[in-house]
Amino acid sequence: MTTSNNYQDIREAVRDLCAQFPDEYHRKIDAARTYPQEFVEALTQAGWLAALIPQEYGGSGLGQHEASVIMEEINRCGGNAGACHGQMYNMGTLLRHGSQAQKDFYLPKIASGQWRLQSMGVTEPSTGTDTTKIKTTAVKKGDRYVVNGQKVWISRVQHSDFMILLARTTPLAEVKKKSEGMSIFMVDLRAAEKSGLTVRPIPNMVNHETNELFFENLEIPAENLIGQEGQGFRYILDGLNAERTLIAAECIGDGYWFVDRVSKYVKDRVVFGRPTGQNQGVQFPIAESFIEVEAANLMRWRACELFDAHQPCGAEANMAKYLAAKASWEAANVCLQMHGGFGFACEYDIERKFRETRLYQVAPISTNLIFSYVAEHMLGLPRSF
Numbered sequence: 524m525t526t527s528n529n530y531q532d533i534r535e536a537v538r539d540l541c542a543q544f545p546d547e548y549h550r551k552i553d554a555a556r557t558y559p560q561e562f563v564e565a566l567t568q569a570g571w572l573a574a575l576i577p578q579e580y581g582g583s584g585l586g587q588h589e590a591s592v593i594m595e596e597i598n599r600c601g602g603n604a605g606a607c608h609g610q611m612y613n614m615g616t617l618l619r620h621g622s623q624a625q626k627d628f629y630l631p632k633i634a635s636g637q638w639r640l641q642s643m644g645v646t647e648p649s650t651g652t653d654t655t656k657i658k659t660t661a662v663k664k665g666d667r668y669v670v671n672g673q674k675v676w677i678s679r680v681q682h683s684d685f686m687i688l689l690a691r692t693t694p695l696a697e698v699k700k701k702s703e704g705m706s707i708f709m710v711d712l713r714a715a716e717k718s719g720l721t722v723r724p725i726p727n728m729v730n731h732e733t734n735e736l737f738f739e740n741l742e743i744p745a746e747n748l749i750g751q752e753g754q755g756f757r758y759i760l761d762g763l764n765a766e767r768t769l770i771a772a773e774c775i776g777d778g779y780w781f782v783d784r785v786s787k788y789v790k791d792r793v794v795f796g797r798p799t800g801q802n803q804g805v806q807f808p809i810a811e812s813f814i815e816v817e818a819a820n821l822m823r824w825r826a827c828e829l830f831d832a833h834q835p836c837g838a839e840a841n842m843a844k845y846l847a848a849k850a851s852w853e854a855a856n857v858c859l860q861m862h863g864g865f866g867f868a869c870e871y872d873i874e875r876k877f878r879e880t881r882l883y884q885v886a887p888i889s890t891n892l893i894f895s896y897v898a899e900h901m902l903g904l905p906r907s908f
């Protein structure tokens with residue numbers, strides 16, 4: 524019995540789909556550093572990635588609880604939702620802040636999977652976590668915005684049709700609050716690549732398609748501005764709570780995967796004439812990992828509950844992401860350790876999942892920045908930046 528036994532119908536349906544893509548599939552994709560195209564296509568065709576899109580636009584109109592279960596199950600079955608989670612939550616920015624015309628235009632095609640909106644361009648090489656200092660600018664010229672600048676670590680650009688881009692529309696020196704004067708835009712990626720956007724892939728530790736982007740006088744139609752000019756940072760922050768809660772659920776899925784794998788292994792692995800799992804030195808770290816995953820899971824449900832009730836959930840989304848990422852990373856280490864040398868062999872899939880779950884200590888928000896949020900916003904400690 525775990526705190527993750529609810530939503531059985533969704534769990535079973537996602538597990539059935541994932542069963543068609545066993546460990547060997549994900550292992551081969553990882554080794555070849557390619558995109559799990561067939562897997563993402565199957566999830567799309569089954570409608571899972573459109574869970575959060577309201578029914579009037581062709582989605583299933585489900586809440587954060589259900590969406591998080593879908594992401595959790597993908598990772599719990601050995602896959603990596605990082606390949607496609609953007610399709611589930613990026614559209615939230617459009618849904619909450621886009622015009623009726625924009626929603627009518629984009630959402631049905633995103634829901635059907637005809638268009639992928641898997642990318643969000645925020646991070647820049649020279650500013651990092653200090654987002655309000657971004658240097659990419661969008662200057663209005665008649666019915667267009669002209670974009671110049673650079674982004675880094677922008678994921679799934681090669682497997683998206685559109686990207687949500689954050690750029691400065693009013694210079695930092697001219698705004699009252701540093702969080703003002705930034706705007707968000709829908710960027711048609713394939714059109715942009717022909718007229719001012721250069722995409723340079725970044726080979727990295729995980730099989731995660733991520734890129735450097737260079738903008739040189741890229742023209743975007745003014746109608747692609749989402750919401751009000753200058754309010755983009757606030758809109759992006761709204762979306763981050765959804766992202767953090769879903770990624771927390773992915774880490775919970777990873778955590779259970781590691782605990783399940785290692786529990787099975789240590790029952791069968793005989794050394795010194797008995798199963799290694801008979802030793803308390805082996806049992807206790809596994810039990811501890813399980814407890815940590817279970818505890819993180821409770822915070823994940825709390826964040827989902829507040830999100831679905833349209834209540835402020837910044838603190839809970841951040842804490843859920845912190846606890847879940849920590850629990851999955853600790854479970855990953857225990858799983859690897861208790862497999863001895865075999866944990867390092869690719870055919871056990873542990874080293875792959877180990878690399879995948881490590882990312883969530885850093886992205887989409889690093890652990891220190893969560894501490895900073897909690898210290899300042901929940902505990903009232905002085906601001907450090």
Ligand SMILES: Cc1cc2nc3c(=O)[nH]c(=O)nc-3n(C[C@H](O)[C@H](O)[C@H](O)COP(=O)(O)OP(=O)(O)OC[C@H]3O[C@@H](n4cnc5c(N)ncnc54)[C@H](O)[C@@H]3O)c2cc1C
Nearest residue numbers: 643644645646651652676677678731733886887889891892
């Ligand atoms: C595989 C991958 C995919 C990504 N995908 C995307 C994407 O799709 N879109 C996007 O916009 N971004 C993406 N990112 C970027 C990611 O969100 C950033 O890497 C992350 O926010 C950290 O920013 P940084 O790398 O610039 O680190 P830095 O800001 O340079 O920080 C480095 C370290 O210093 C710490 N630090 C910095 N300032 C402070 C402080 N004041 N107090 C305490 N500690 C501090 C941080 O916590 C961190 O551990 C991705 C990153 C990776 C690795």
